[in-house]
Amino acid sequence: MSVKKHKDYKFEKERLEYTKEYIKTTIDATDYYKNTYKGNIKEAMENLDHLDSSQSYINVLVNTKFLEIAERNFDHLIRYKDKPYFARIDFKEDGKETIDKVYIGKISLSRAEDDIPLVVDWRSPIANLYYEGRLGENTYETETDTIKGEMYLKRQYSIENGELKDIMDIDVTTNDAFLQASLEAGADSRLKDIATTIQAEQNRVIRAEMNKPLIVQGVAGSGKTTIALHRIAYFMYRYENVFIPENFLIVAPNNLFMTYISEVLPELGVERVKQATLVDFFKSLIKDHVTIHKGEDKLSIISSLDREKEAKEIFTVSKFKGSFLLGKHIESRMRSIAKSILPNEDFKIYGKVLVPKERIEEVFVEELSYMPLEKRPKELQKILKNKLKSEKERLLQALENKYERRLLDIRTSTLEEKERRETYKSAMYERDEKFKEAENLLKTLDKKYIKSIEIPKAIDVYKSIMTLENLKIILHGKEYMDFSLDNEKIQIIAKHTLGLLSHGLIEREDLAPLAYIRHFISGSNHKYDIKSVVIDEAQDYSLLELYVLKKILNTEMFTLFGDIAQGIHSYRSLENWDSLYGTVFDRENSGYTILKQSYRTTIEIMDFANKIIKKSDIKDLVLANPVIRHGDSPEILGFNDKEEAVDIIKSRVNEGRDKGYKSIALITKSYKDAEILYKLLSKEIPERILLKENQNYSAGVMIVPSNIAKGLEFDSVIIVNFDEEYTLEPINIKLLYVAATRAMHSLTIVMENTKLEKLKKDFEI
Numbered sequence: 001m002s003v004k005k006h007k008d009y010k011f012e013k014e015r016l017e018y019t020k021e022y023i024k025t026t027i028d029a030t031d032y033y034k035n036t037y038k039g040n041i042k043e044a045m046e047n048l049d050h051l052d053s054s055q056s057y058i059n060v061l062v063n064t065k066f067l068e069i070a071e072r073n074f075d076h077l078i079r080y081k082d083k084p085y086f087a088r089i090d091f092k093e094d095g096k097e098t099i100d101k102v103y104i105g106k107i108s109l110s111r112a113e114d115d116i117p118l119v120v121d122w123r124s125p126i127a128n129l130y131y132e133g134r135l136g137e138n139t140y141e142t143e144t145d146t147i148k149g150e151m152y153l154k155r156q157y158s159i160e161n162g163e164l165k166d167i168m169d170i171d172v173t174t175n176d177a178f179l180q181a182s183l184e185a186g187a188d189s190r191l192k193d194i195a196t197t198i199q200a201e202q203n204r205v206i207r208a209e210m211n212k213p214l215i216v217q218g219v220a221g222s223g224k225t226t227i228a229l230h231r232i233a234y235f236m237y238r239y240e241n242v243f244i245p246e247n248f249l250i251v252a253p254n255n256l257f258m259t260y261i262s263e264v265l266p267e268l269g270v271e272r273v274k275q276a277t278l279v280d281f282f283k284s285l286i287k288d289h290v291t292i293h294k295g296e297d298k299l300s301i302i303s304s305l306d307r308e309k310e311a312k313e314i315f316t317v318s319k320f321k322g323s324f325l326l327g328k329h330i331e332s333r334m335r336s337i338a339k340s341i342l343p344n345e346d347f348k349i350y351g352k353v354l355v356p357k358e359r360i361e362e363v364f365v366e367e368l369s370y371m372p373l374e375k376r377p378k379e380l381q382k383i384l385k386n387k388l389k390s391e392k393e394r395l396l397q398a399l400e401n402k403y404e405r406r407l408l409d410i411r412t413s414t415l416e417e418k419e420r421r422e423t424y425k426s427a428m429y430e431r432d433e434k435f436k437e438a439e440n441l442l443k444t445l446d447k448k449y450i451k452s453i454e455i456p457k458a459i460d461v462y463k464s465i466m467t468l469e470n471l472k473i474i475l476h477g478k479e480y481m482d483f484s485l486d487n488e489k490i491q492i493i494a495k496h497t498l499g500l501l502s503h504g505l506i507e508r509e510d511l512a513p514l515a516y517i518r519h520f521i522s523g524s525n526h527k528y529d530i531k532s533v534v535i536d537e538a539q540d541y542s543l544l545e546l547y548v549l550k551k552i553l554n555t556e557m558f559t560l561f562g563d564i565a566q567g568i569h570s571y572r573s574l575e576n577w578d579s580l581y582g583t584v585f586d587r588e589n590s591g592y593t594i595l596k597q598s599y600r601t602t603i604e605i606m607d608f609a610n611k612i613i614k615k616s617d618i619k620d621l622v623l624a625n626p627v628i629r630h631g632d633s634p635e636i637l638g639f640n641d642k643e644e645a646v647d648i649i650k651s652r653v654n655e656g657r658d659k660g661y662k663s664i665a666l667i668t669k670s671y672k673d674a675e676i677l678y679k680l681l682s683k684e685i686p687e688r689i690l691l692k693e694n695q696n697y698s699a700g701v702m703i704v705p706s707n708i709a710k711g712l713e714f715d716s717v718i719i720v721n722f723d724e725e726y727t728l729e730p731i732n733i734k735l736l737y738v739a740a741t742r743a744m745h746s747l748t749i750v751m752e753n754t755k756l757e758k759l760k761k762d763f764e765i
Ligand SMILES: Nc1ncnc2c1ncn2[C@@H]1O[C@H](COP(=O)(O)OP(=O)(O)OP(=O)(O)O)[C@@H](O)[C@H]1O
Pocket: 179, 182, 183, 192, 194, 197, 198, 199, 202, 218, 219, 220, 221, 222, 223, 224, 225, 226, 227, 563, 566, 599, 600, 710, 711, 712, 713, 741
């Protein structure tokens, strides 16, 4: 139906024009204010020197703040002037006469003259009705109240360049046409914002309470990354007066991913939020000079069929280094280290014990345990100093008395005059010396005692933990056995780790334990002031990594988004969410949500991918349920040699381009295969790019190893398989699943004819 035929077209068009006009006036006014504030700042700066400078200083501060707000408003208004809202609900609150027409957009805008809202923010309480309510009786929660009433209308608008293109009344048509349209659009570049089409289950995650941990298990394409960012935007709105953007940390898998999500950040107004990879965050904490070993890609080794011994070593070492067991061992080891660095003697003066060593130990190890090791000596010194102070008077008095007596004895002695005088003089001298000595001791004894406490380096502590001898200690403890140790494993772990350390090298898995040790030694030496953490691809982190992050940031406000079915790094990371309870988070005090609906892929592709993941042994596997959207069936094409492979790939890429696909990914199992493919296509597709972890994201024809493709999406995916195979090993199943679920519209597998039948048979595809 043409938009003009809609019964309310005229009204809506006028309303849009009115809103646009109002925004234009507001933009002009804001611009005017901006200039006024700038002028005020300039004037106040000029007056800083001669007038009352404190008043000028205040003027600068106040006007700078105003200017900041005006600039932010100005940017928002400019950004949304041509699309001020995307939906409307009509709601009559119980007890009120009128029905409010509530226009929902990315900004809030009220008419200055009568304070009537023209547009309300999508994050406001009433907008919740748009996302979750159906027509009829409804309620929504404000900060203080529950508002009851009736919703009469739920309407969506398509507005392009300021023009009303479509009006869609939902709940009349049950099918959400806007969602369909938005899903059909191609992935030309990076992630987009979905404020218009957020679904109820996603809305609940976005608005879920922040002050306790929330784990979101979402199938591939369920919008985890997208809603993670919307959740931050929501909190920044909801707790505007409590948090600044810099209080939020997004933990992302790599730099490529960070640029992939970067476009949506300003769109949601969260561009100043902190972003870091966990590796960089931990690296910034460990100040000791260490280099991360660039060994062969562990994933390649693990997913190979003929490298069992190496794979076993990787599993053993990585699992241990990511275990809660190691975390607990570090904690107890740090206690023993705190004890061992203390001098093995009482604090005494002239043989008199002022503080027995047991008491010193109690203070240093127990009472000061809330403090980093580095800071404890100073605190201990204060105690010792106080002891010396209270001892001073008694000690000097005793000395005084002693010499008084002695001098008296000499004066009244029967010695000869000359000898008596000499003896008296030398006793006087001795007394002065003794006083000097005592005063000196009183001044320095505490320093001397403290000086002998040597704070170890984190790397040395770690080395000592990883020795056979010390690992054996863990073997004898029976607690926290999330990782079962035995003698053979200990040998492997010690040899592997000490081997690397002896060359000044560490591996990724060493970062969390090292950062934790460093945290014990130096405390929070990071530059962040993080209150709330949002982790995407959370299944890729180990228990210890998450535990250490939480300890270091000292907050409960964690939201974890992930999918166990995509846990291709499970050799070093979580295998299920349950393991987080009782270790990192408290089960009773944490939220857990499952998202089953997948928005990315067509039904045909999702069915194909589900067949693959069904072959895995993942406990309580949740299969993705695609939104109704059809497309071509995935194809598996065989080749006899690489030349033929190149021809097939080239023609598939061209077909994709003809269909208007802007992002086409050639996904390989490993980085090695990606490099082979990159070279092979140098003539046929010279503009192709090889995506790497540390580069910026850009669309086009991309060659991507599957582990790097994780989290991203493409219009068309061509899985290319040369030398390496996808077998029924758990890791291979996950790698193939990840690759297949990156596709939005089209999926092809290209592989050697000799391996093709086996793949089809194995996966029943
Ligand atoms: N409510 C929605 N409306 C429109 N598009 C949506 C919605 N939810 C998700 N999408 C789209 O679905 C796609 C997948 O989203 P996203 O990448 O956030 O999912 P994910 O769960 O992180 O996926 P994966 O785990 O597979 O990496 C994106 O294109 C996103 O824009």
